[in-house]
Amino acid sequence: MSFKTLSTFGDFYRFVGKVFVQMFTRRFQFREFVSQAWFITTVAFGPALLVAIPFCVVIVFQINQVLIQIGAVDLAGASAAVAVVREIGPIVSVLVVAGAGATAMSADLGSRKIREEIDAMVTLGIDPIERLVVPRVVASWWASHSTAS
Numbered sequence: 001m002s003f004k005t006l007s008t009f010g011d012f013y014r015f016v017g018k019v020f021v022q023m024f025t026r027r028f029q030f031r032e033f034v035s036q037a038w039f040i041t042t043v044a045f046g047p048a049l050l051v052a053i054p055f056c057v058v059i060v061f062q063i064n065q066v067l068i069q070i071g072a073v074d075l076a077g078a079s080a081a082v083a084v085v086r087e088i089g090p091i092v093s094v095l096v097v098a099g100a101g102a103t104a105m106s107a108d109l110g111s112r113k114i115r116e117e118i119d120a121m122v123t124l125g126i127d128p129i130e131r132l133v134v135p136r137v138v139a140s141w142w143a144s145h146s147t148a149s
Helices: 003-023 030-070 073-114 117-123 128-148
Strands: none
Touching: 003 128, 030 073, 030 128, 073 117, 073 128, 117 128
């Protein structure tokens, strides 16, 4: 492993530590948090629905095949509903929220970097991690936590 590789890992963990520390300061950007939570919800709702429906149909089909083999066809509807709502729904929701939300936020932050908005924030004395990254991280956690429960 080269020194540059170790330096990259160190920079990443330093960044993660700074984000974690900034989460618990009094200067939390609540308005940006609400904006990002709504953004994640709107970005991830459609894909979550489009992935969850076929995925859940496959699971219901598999459960019904097992119930037919053991002679408990009467319980097919109830067991399928319980399996989908309790077990599969939250997993699919979290995966899609993480994928779609993270992609959209990365694109937003990347375009801000290209347009040099982040450099302008640093020039004005505004911490980009506190203003941009922390609200997005907390909103991501909130969105994935609220869909999983």
